[in-house]
Amino acid sequence: MKTTIATRLILPAVLLAFAAAVPAAPALAAGAPKPPAQAWSFDGVFGTFDRAQVRRGLIVYRQVCAACHSLNLVAYRHLAGIDFNENEIKAIAESVEVTDGPNDQGEMFQRPGRPSDKFKAPFPNDKAARAANNGAYPPDLSLMVKARKGGADYLHAVLIGYKDAPAGVQLMDGMSYNVYFPGQQIAMGAPLNEGSVEYADGTKATVDQMAKDVAAFLAWTAEPEMEVRKRLGLKVLLFLLVLTGMLFALKRMIWSDVH
Amino acid sequence: MTTTGTAPVWKNPVVRWIDERLPLFTLMHESAVAYPAPRNLNYWWNYGSLALFVLVIMIATGVVLAMHYTPHTSMAFDSIERIMRDVNYGWLIRYVHMNGASAFFIVVYIHLFRGLYYGSYKAPRELLWIIGVVIILIMMATAFMGYVLVWGQMSFWGATVITNLFSAIPLVGDNIVAWLWGGFSVDNPTLNRFFSLHYLLPMVILGLVVLHLWALHTVKSNNPIGVDIKSPGDTIPFHPYYTIKDFFGVGVFMIGYMGFVFFAPNFFGEPDNYIVANPLVTPPHIVPEWYLLPFYAILRAITFDIWFIPAKLIGVVTMFASILILMLLPWLDLSKVRSARFRPVHRQFFWVLVIDCFVLGYVGANPPEGYFIPLGQAATAYYFLHFLVVIPLVSLFERPKAVPDSISAAVLKKA
Numbered sequence: 227m228k229t230t231i232a233t234r235l236i237l238p239a240v241l242l243a244f245a246a247a248v249p250a251a252p253a254l255a256a257g258a259p260k261p262p263a264q265a266w267s268f269d270g271v272f273g274t275f276d277r278a279q280v281r282r283g284l285i286v287y288r289q290v291c292a293a294c295h296s297l298n299l300v301a302y303r304h305l306a307g308i309d310f311n312e313n314e315i316k317a318i319a320e321s322v323e324v325t326d327g328p329n330d331q332g333e334m335f336q337r338p339g340r341p342s343d344k345f346k347a348p349f350p351n352d353k354a355a356r357a358a359n360n361g362a363y364p365p366d367l368s369l370m371v372k373a374r375k376g377g378a379d380y381l382h383a384v385l386i387g388y389k390d391a392p393a394g395v396q397l398m399d400g401m402s403y404n405v406y407f408p409g410q411q412i413a414m415g416a417p418l419n420e421g422s423v424e425y426a427d428g429t430k431a432t433v434d435q436m437a438k439d440v441a442a443f444l445a446w447t448a449e450p451e452m453e454v455r456k457r458l459g460l461k462v463l464l465f466l467l468v469l470t471g472m473l474f475a476l477k478r479m480i481w482s483d484v485h
Numbered sequence: 486m487t488t489t490g491t492a493p494v495w496k497n498p499v500v501r502w503i504d505e506r507l508p509l510f511t512l513m514h515e516s517a518v519a520y521p522a523p524r525n526l527n528y529w530w531n532y533g534s535l536a537l538f539v540l541v542i543m544i545a546t547g548v549v550l551a552m553h554y555t556p557h558t559s560m561a562f563d564s565i566e567r568i569m570r571d572v573n574y575g576w577l578i579r580y581v582h583m584n585g586a587s588a589f590f591i592v593v594y595i596h597l598f599r600g601l602y603y604g605s606y607k608a609p610r611e612l613l614w615i616i617g618v619v620i621i622l623i624m625m626a627t628a629f630m631g632y633v634l635v636w637g638q639m640s641f642w643g644a645t646v647i648t649n650l651f652s653a654i655p656l657v658g659d660n661i662v663a664w665l666w667g668g669f670s671v672d673n674p675t676l677n678r679f680f681s682l683h684y685l686l687p688m689v690i691l692g693l694v695v696l697h698l699w700a701l702h703t704v705k706s707n708n709p710i711g712v713d714i715k716s717p718g719d720t721i722p723f724h725p726y727y728t729i730k731d732f733f734g735v736g737v738f739m740i741g742y743m744g745f746v747f748f749a750p751n752f753f754g755e756p757d758n759y760i761v762a763n764p765l766v767t768p769p770h771i772v773p774e775w776y777l778l779p780f781y782a783i784l785r786a787i788t789f790d791i792w793f794i795p796a797k798l799i800g801v802v803t804m805f806a807s808i809l810i811l812m813l814l815p816w817l818d819l820s821k822v823r824s825a826r827f828r829p830v831h832r833q834f835f836w837v838l839v840i841d842c843f844v845l846g847y848v849g850a851n852p853p854e855g856y857f858i859p860l861g862q863a864a865t866a867y868y869f870l871h872f873l874v875v876i877p878l879v880s881l882f883e884r885p886k887a888v889p890d891s892i893s894a895a896v897l898k899k900a
Binding site (some may be wrong): 271455469477 | 736
C-alpha cells in the first residue's frame with residue numbers, strides 16, 4: 227500500500243513543532259562568563275604534564291595556596307609521578323613537622339614528615355580553617371580541577387579574575403570581586419601578586435604565569451594517572467581496531483554463503 | 486561431537502559422563518550453538534548480547550571495587566580516591582565500572598527501542614518483554630545506589646531527593662522514608678544498605694537475564710520483518726553466524742566504550758561528585774545521571790494538585806507509570822503486523838516517541854523554570870498519549886503494507 231501524504235507529514239510536523247517550542251538555550255543561570263580556554267600540555271589524546279610547569283605549580287602551591295588550602299589526597303611519595311627523586315621527596319617531606327602517636331608512653335609527639343605522609347594540612351580541622359578565614363572554608367585542592375566545570379581553565383580564570391567591583395555592586399564584608407567566580411563575590415582575597423614566588427628556572431612569576439602553573443599542578447593532583455591512562459588507552463584502542471577489523475573480515479567470510 | 490538430528494552425541498567420555506547426568510553441554514549446545522536464529526537479523530539485534538557482555542564487565546569490575554571500597558560516610562569518598570591513586574590499575578577498574586553504567590544504559594535503551602520498532606513485544610513474546618522491563622527497572626535502582634556509594638555531593642543530594650519521593654505516599658510516607666534511610670536523614674545506615682543492595686541487585690538482574698534468555702529460546706527471536714519462523718530455511722544456526730557477528734559488535738562497542746574510559750572518563754559525570762558529600766551545603770542544581778533524566782523530567786512535570794491529591798504524589802506515580810506502562814504494550818498494540826517496516830503510520834509515531842524521550846531528557850537536565858515547565862509537561866503528556874491513545878488507534882485504523890510470506894522469501898527477494 228502506498229504511504230499517504232498525511233502520514234509522510236507526521237514526522238516533519240512534529241519536528242517543526244518541537245523546534246518552535248525550544249528557543250535558543252538560555253544563558254548560564256549563575257551568571258559567570260565562560261573561562262577562556264588555555265592551551266594545556268595535558269590536552270588531547272597525546273597530552274602529557276609539562277614537568278617544569280607542574281613543578282613550578284608545586285612551588286606556588288607550597289608558598290601561597292598551602293597557607294589556607296589542604297591537599298589531603300596527595301602524599302609526598304606521589305611526587306615521584308612528576309619526576310622528583312627519592313632524596314628530593316624526602317627533603318620536601320622533612321620540611322614539615324607532623325603529629326604522630328600515641329607512643330609507648332601514650333603521648334602524641336612531633337616528628338619530621340615522611341614520604342608516606344599526606345601533604346600536611348594548614349589547619350587541624352574544618353572549624354580552625356573557618357575561624358582563620360572569616361568564616362569561609364578554604365576547600366581541599368586535591369580534586370579541584372575535576373570538581374569544577376571548566377577544570378584547569380576555570381582555576382586559571384578565577385586566579386586572574388580579580389577586578390575592582392564595578393560601580394553599583396555592593397560587596398559583602400570581607401568579600402572580593404571576581405569576574406569568573408559564580409556570583410562574582412569570592413571569600414578568598416586575590417592570592418597571587420606579581421613576584422609572589424621566585425622560580426628557580428628563571429621563569430618570570432607573573433600572576434598569569436603562576437595561575438597557569440598552579441592550575442597545571444592541580445590538574446596533576448586531580449588525575450595523577452592521566453599519562454599512564456592515555457598511553458595505555460592508545461595501545462588498547464590500537465589493539466581493538468586491529469581485532470575488530472579481523473573480526474569483521476571473519477564475519478564476512480563466514481556469512482558469504484548466507485548472502 | 487557429531488549432531489544426529491537435534492540431540493548432540495558427545496564423543497569425549499568425560500563430557501558424555503557429565504552430560505548424561507547433568508546435560509550442561511547439551512544445554513550450551515542448544516542455546517549457543519544450534520539455536521536456530523532467523524537468517525535476516527540486522528545489527529540492531531546485536532544489543533542483547535552486548536547488554537549481557539556489559540553486565541558481566543560490571544559484575545567483574547564491581548567485585549574488585551568492593552574489595553577496596555569502605556561503605557562508611559567518613560571513609561567512602563577517600564576509599565574511592567585510594568582506588569584511583571594507590572590501588573594497582575584501580576583507576577582503570579573504577580573508570581570501566583563508572584562508564585560501564587552509562588554504556589549499559591545506552592545498550593539497553595537501544596535494545597528496548599529495537600523491540601518497540603520491530604514489535605518484539607507482541608505474542609508470543611509478552612513475558613519476554615515484561616521480564617525485560619523488570620530488568621530495566623532493577624538496573625535503574627542498581628545504578629542509582631551505585632552512584633550514591635561514591636558519597637560525593639551529587640550522590641548525597643540525589644539520594645536525598647529520590648528517597649524523599651516516597652514521602653509522597655499517603656499516611657505512611659514519612660515512616661517509609663525513615664525506614665529506607667534507617668534514620669532521620671540520608672546517613673551511614675543508608676550508605677550501608679545501598680552498598681548491600683548494590684551488590685545484591687546485579688545478581689537478581691543476572692537471574693532475570695537467565696529467564697529472559699529462557700523465554701527467548703522458547704519463543705525464538707523476532708526479526709526485522711516480524712514474520713514467524715516457518716521452515717528450517719528461514720533460520721541459520723547461532724554458531725558460527727551470530728557468534729561471529731556478536732563478537733564483531735563487541736569489538737565496535739569496545740572501541741567506543743574504551744575511548745571514553747581512557748580519554749574522557751568523566752564525560753558522563755558531574756563535577757560536583759568530586760566534592761565530598763556535605764549535608765549542610767546543597768548544590769545549586771541537583772541532577773541525576775543522564776540515563777534517568779527523562780524520568781526526572783516526568784516526575785517534575787506534575788506541578789499541580791488534582792482535587793485533594795498533592796502534585797508530588799501524582800508526579801511519583803506518573804514517573805513509575807511511565808515505565809510500567811511498557812508492560813501493557815503487548816495489549817495496547819492491536820495490530821497483527823509486528824514490524825514497523827510494514828506499518829507506515831506506526832513507524833512515524835515511533836520516531837516521534839524517540840524525539841519525545843530526547844526532549845524529556847533535555848528538560849530533565851535543566852532547572853524547572855521558564856519554558857522548561859510547559860515543554861516538560863507537553864512531552865510527558867505526549868509520552869502517555871503515545872502509549873494509551875496513539876498506539877491503539879493507529880493499530881486499529883492503519884492499513885499495513887503487504888508482509889512477505891516468509892523470512893526466506895524476503896531474503897531471496899532482496900538478493
